[in-house]
Amino acid sequence: MSRAVERTETPSPVDDGGTAGVGRFGVRTVLGLVALLIGAVPFLLLMLLVQREWSPLASLDGDVAADLNSVVSDSPALVSVLRVVTDLGGNAAVILLFTLTTVFLLIRGQRRLAAFVVATGVGMAILVPLTKALIGRARPVVESPVNELPSNASFPSGHATLSLVTFVMLAMLVLPAVHRRFRPWVIAVALLIAFAVGFTRLALGVHFVTDVLAGWALGAGLLAVTTAAFRGWQHDHHQRTAEPLDPLDVDPHDAPHLAPSQQAALPDGRRTVTRLLVAAAALSVVLIALGLLVTAVLGDTALGRFDRQVAQAVVDLRTPTLTDIATAVGTLSGTRAFIAVSLSLAVVALAITASWRPVLFVLVTVLGELGIYFVVSRTVERVRPPVADLTSGLVTAASWPSGHVAAAVALYGGLAALVITLGRGHRRWAVLVVPVLVAPAVALSRIYVAAHYPTDVLAGLVLGTVWVLVCARCLLPGVGDQFRYPRSLAAGRRAVASR
Numbered sequence: 001m002s003r004a005v006e007r008t009e010t011p012s013p014v015d016d017g018g019t020a021g022v023g024r025f026g027v028r029t030v031l032g033l034v035a036l037l038i039g040a041v042p043f044l045l046l047m048l049l050v051q052r053e054w055s056p057l058a059s060l061d062g063d064v065a066a067d068l069n070s071v072v073s074d075s076p077a078l079v080s081v082l083r084v085v086t087d088l089g090g091n092a093a094v095i096l097l098f099t100l101t102t103v104f105l106l107i108r109g110q111r112r113l114a115a116f117v118v119a120t121g122v123g124m125a126i127l128v129p130l131t132k133a134l135i136g137r138a139r140p141v142v143e144s145p146v147n148e149l150p151s152n153a154s155f156p157s158g159h160a161t162l163s164l165v166t167f168v169m170l171a172m173l174v175l176p177a178v179h180r181r182f183r184p185w186v187i188a189v190a191l192l193i194a195f196a197v198g199f200t201r202l203a204l205g206v207h208f209v210t211d212v213l214a215g216w217a218l219g220a221g222l223l224a225v226t227t228a229a230f231r232g233w234q235h236d237h238h239q240r241t242a243e244p245l246d247p248l249d250v251d252p253h254d255a256p257h258l259a260p261s262q263q264a265a266l267p268d269g270r271r272t273v274t275r276l277l278v279a280a281a282a283l284s285v286v287l288i289a290l291g292l293l294v295t296a297v298l299g300d301t302a303l304g305r306f307d308r309q310v311a312q313a314v315v316d317l318r319t320p321t322l323t324d325i326a327t328a329v330g331t332l333s334g335t336r337a338f339i340a341v342s343l344s345l346a347v348v349a350l351a352i353t354a355s356w357r358p359v360l361f362v363l364v365t366v367l368g369e370l371g372i373y374f375v376v377s378r379t380v381e382r383v384r385p386p387v388a389d390l391t392s393g394l395v396t397a398a399s400w401p402s403g404h405v406a407a408a409v410a411l412y413g414g415l416a417a418l419v420i421t422l423g424r425g426h427r428r429w430a431v432l433v434v435p436v437l438v439a440p441a442v443a444l445s446r447i448y449v450a451a452h453y454p455t456d457v458l459a460g461l462v463l464g465t466v467w468v469l470v471c472a473r474c475l476l477p478g479v480g481d482q483f484r485y486p487r488s489l490a491a492g493r494r495a496v497a498s499r
Contacts, residue, residue, distance in 0.1 A: 043156070043217040046210050047135060050155055061208035065140040068203045073144035082200045083147070089163030089197035096340055097166055100347045101173070107351040112233065113173065120226045124165050127222060128158045140205055147204040157207045160215025163197035165223055172227070177257045194219075258350060263478065265356035272474050279470040280368055284375050287459055291380035291400040294455050307453035311385035314448050323390060326445040333408035333442050341411045342366045349418055353479055358422075361475040362414055369410040369467050373403045376463070382456070389450035401459030402452045408442040409435060409464025417472040421479050439464070 049057050072078055087093055098121040105114035129152070137155035152158075171190035175183050198216060201207040266272055298304050331337055342362055349358035382400035412435040419431040443457035452460075 043214050043221060046214040046217065047131075047155070050135070050137060050210050050214075057210060061140075061210055064202060064209050065142055065205060069142035069144055069146070069205045072203050072205075073142075073146050079146045079204070082203050085196050086159060086200035086204060088193060089159035089166070089201075091158075091162070092336065092340075094162045094166050096343065097170070100344060101170065104347055104351040105173075107348070112230075116226060116230045117169065117173075119229075120165060120169055120222065123222050123226060124162065124219075127218060128156070128161050131156055131218065132158070137208075137211070140208055142205040145205055147206055149206055154207055155211045155214060156218050157198065157201050157211040157215035159201050160194070160198040160207075160212045161219040161222075164191075164194040164216050164219035167191075167193045168219075168223055174258075258356075261354040263353075263355040263357055265360045267357070267475065267477050275474050276364065276368070276470065279474075280372055280467075283463065283466055283470075284372050287372070287376045287401060287463060288379050290459065291376065291382060295380060295382050295400065303455065307455055308385070310447065310454050311387050311450060314450065315387050318390075318448070322448065326448040327390070329441050329445040330404060330449065332438055333404045333411060338366065338407055338411065341415070345411075345415055345418060349422070352422060355479060357475060357479050358418055361418070361471055361479075364475060365410050365414045365468055365471045366407070368471065369406050369464060370403075372463060372467065373401065373406050373460075376401060377403070382453075385450045385453055387450045391449050391451050394451060399452055399456050401463050402443065402446050402457045403460065404446050404451070405439060405443045405457045405460030406464040406467075408439045409461060410468055412438045413464060413468035414471075417468060417476060421472070421476045 072082065098117060102114050102117050102121075105111075105117065132153040132155065135155040136153050139149045139154045167190040168187070171186045175186060178186055194216065198212040201212055202209060294303065346359045346362040349362065350356070377395075377398040377400060380400045381397040383397050384394065384399040416431045416435050420428050423431075439461060443461065446452045446457055447454060
């Protein structure tokens with residue numbers, strides 16, 4: 001698929017001092033005014049009305065907070081969903097997305113786009129706490145709180161600002177590489193996520209309506225300013241395009257295409273899928289058989305007594321310091337780490353190889369491990385150790401195998417597999433130190449907090465190790481052949497441009 005791109009010719013020095021220079025000044029002035037109108041004016045208007053406690057707006061804020069709280073407080077499941085969605089606009093998620101985006105662009109040689117991302121992130125990091133400190137508005141007080149109130153000020157909503165800026169920025173970066181027909185949908189999805197995050201702040205009772213509206217206005221203004229500045233930078237380098245829905249004015253040939261190498265994501269097609277399914281089924285059957293053997297047959301033998309004695313012994317060894325260490329180690333394979341490490345591996349591998357194959361490897365490894373664990377644990381239904389545990393919210397009859405240990409092997413074993421596959425020289429094998437140290441440490445921490453018996457963590461080690469090896473064997477052949485970045489990037493771009 002070809003795209004027509006209009007480029008301006010390099011103006012002469014005489015033109016720079018004449019009408020061309022005046023034209024560029026006029027365009028930048030208009031863009032700056034538009035940026036001001038998009039975000040700054042609504043934000044300032046809201047700030048003024050909030051400070052003066054305009055009664056219609058204050059009434060709206062109070063009514064919405066009370067009504068939403070009365071609906072949400074009676075549904076713990078809805079509260080859980082709202083908390084998951086609201087985390088998309090939290091500091092942890094936003095920092096991760098900005099960092100990975102910057103790393104991806106730098107690896108691909110897109111330094112100007114990386115500078116745009118960094119400038120936008122820095123501007124957001126300054127504006128949000130500064131405006132909160134200036135206004136100092138108190139958080140809503142609802143009848144039945146369902147979420148702990150943050151300690152900072154309420155106006156504007158930081159989650160609303162962060163989500164709008166983050167996801168609209170990501171949409172703008174990918175627009176030049178997306179078919180024109182799908183570009184409105186990309187923008188719509190980004191705005192929908194920002195709207196959803198803003199709504200969760202109201203539903204959880206931590207912000208007023210005006211806080212969320214002001215957060216969106218502040219984010220829109222910041223994006224408008226940084227986008228206008230970037231367009232001016234692009235025009236200084238004489239890169240003007242006629243692409244629709246491209247706020248950054250990026251040449252499609254210079255856009256950060258995700259996988260220009262054209263390598264097939266799935267080697268050997270259906271055969272690979274069949275091998276993975278067979279391996280997953282066989283591993284599940286073996287672990288289920290071992291679990292039933294350990295729980296139903298060997299429970300009263302030396303092995304069963306060993307499990308119970310160790311679970312009881314660790315209780316006597318507990319100290320505040322060891323508990324803090326065990327809790328910290330356990331987070332290495334917790335839900336947040338599971339998402340963050342998986343996403344980081346996929347993005348960095350994609351940036352380096354320009355191929356979807358390592359991304360598929362990461363997804364199949366982590367999701368396959370999760371699926372096998374779910375099937376095995378729900379089938380065996382082993383009850384957790386009957387001692388005082390240091391955990392909360394765990395399913396009681398899901399002790400075999402240890403999901404945290406299996407996840408640790410899948411995450412950090414997957415990291416080692418990618419480094420060994422893509423690396424060169426004998427030093428790359430040193431990366432095996434990571435899973436060799438992390439997985440046993442997580443295993444000990446899960447025994448310490450009484451979440452698992454020793455045999456549970458051994459089963460988790462088996463699950464993670466076997467599954468990583470299977471996925472690497474089936475999905476990573478040929479990935480190392482793509483590791484020629486950045487020399488092969490030009491060829492990849494030409495291939496994308498010729499479609």
